[in-house]
Amino acid sequence: MNKFKVITDTTSDLYEELREKYDIDYMMMAFNDGIMNYDADIDFKGISAKEFYDSMRNGVVFKTSQVQATEIVKKLTKYLELGYDILYVACSSKLTSSCNFVKLQSEELLDDYPERKIICFDTLRSTGAEGLIAIKAAILAQEGKTVDEAYEILNNEKLNFNTYCTVNSLEWLKKAGRIKATKAFFGNLFNVKPIIVADAIGNNFAMTTVKGRKDSLEFIVNAVKERIENSKDQIVFVEHADDLDSAEYVKARIKDLVDVKEVVITNIGPIIGATVGPDSIIVSFYGQKVTLNA
Numbered sequence: 001m002n003k004f005k006v007i008t009d010t011t012s013d014l015y016e017e018l019r020e021k022y023d024i025d026y027m028m029m030a031f032n033d034g035i036m037n038y039d040a041d042i043d044f045k046g047i048s049a050k051e052f053y054d055s056m057r058n059g060v061v062f063k064t065s066q067v068q069a070t071e072i073v074k075k076l077t078k079y080l081e082l083g084y085d086i087l088y089v090a091c092s093s094k095l096t097s098s099c100n101f102v103k104l105q106s107e108e109l110l111d112d113y114p115e116r117k118i119i120c121f122d123t124l125r126s127t128g129a130e131g132l133i134a135i136k137a138a139i140l141a142q143e144g145k146t147v148d149e150a151y152e153i154l155n156n157e158k159l160n161f162n163t164y165c166t167v168n169s170l171e172w173l174k175k176a177g178r179i180k181a182t183k184a185f186f187g188n189l190f191n192v193k194p195i196i197v198a199d200a201i202g203n204n205f206a207m208t209t210v211k212g213r214k215d216s217l218e219f220i221v222n223a224v225k226e227r228i229e230n231s232k233d234q235i236v237f238v239e240h241a242d243d244l245d246s247a248e249y250v251k252a253r254i255k256d257l258v259d260v261k262e263v264v265i266t267n268i269g270p271i272i273g274a275t276v277g278p279d280s281i282i283v284s285f286y287g288q289k290v291t292l293n294a
Helices: 016-022 049-057 069-081 098-109 127-142 147-160 171-175 181-189 213-227 244-257 270-276
Strands: 004-009 024-027 029-032 037-040 063-065 085-090 118-122 161-166 192-198 204-211 235-240 262-267 281-286
Touching (some): 004 069, 049 270, 085 098, 085 147, 127 147, 127 281, 147 161, 204 213, 213 244, 213 281, 235 244
Parallel strands (some): 004 024, 004 085
């Protein structure tokens, strides 16, 4: 029985301390500002989170790209040579082609490692939900599960990982082509805040809208309260795009209303951040199975 290594990607937003704690590695995506190219480092080592989101506030539009072939070959080869099977916990295939691209690269690599196995797992999730799935995968690896056993468990549970997001401005969704300019204009004019969720087939869509920032945050807090399962065993991710005060508010409200194991605050990484924009808040947790479709 082969041991396996969990590898995820930038959109999991698993910061360094958590990756070390659970023995998880990741493959970097990339982004650029039209002049410079950057590795999409989860920990914002090339450009700080503050600099990244301030650049957006000053009008910079970042373009993002999937995991590159050189990064894939480097990371996969490292663990194949160490004798590991590999479970790649990937961002939703509805949001990026990284999962399929890594699968193609894996097929070529395995010609040289016929005794090894690589499974590319389409989580249908991103951000904290993807990160939580990677953590569960790593725990299964520590428990001695095979890569096939872990895949089976995770595939049955991936829709239990819920994600709720609210943005402070619709401008960035407009620039990313996710909504029309007129909708963004009137939404901002009337202080409308969408509640964006990850659906059952891997898309993100606005399930509803609320009026005002505080109400949008409270909507998400209440969603956690209503949908979380086995709360005492769960880690809740609260992510922010350079708005720590709002993240702390959401964390405190969740802890007031729900008895959870832990609430982790972290940054929204550069890949998702480039789409949702500064001051966005994303909350992810294990709960009732998602059945909504966009």
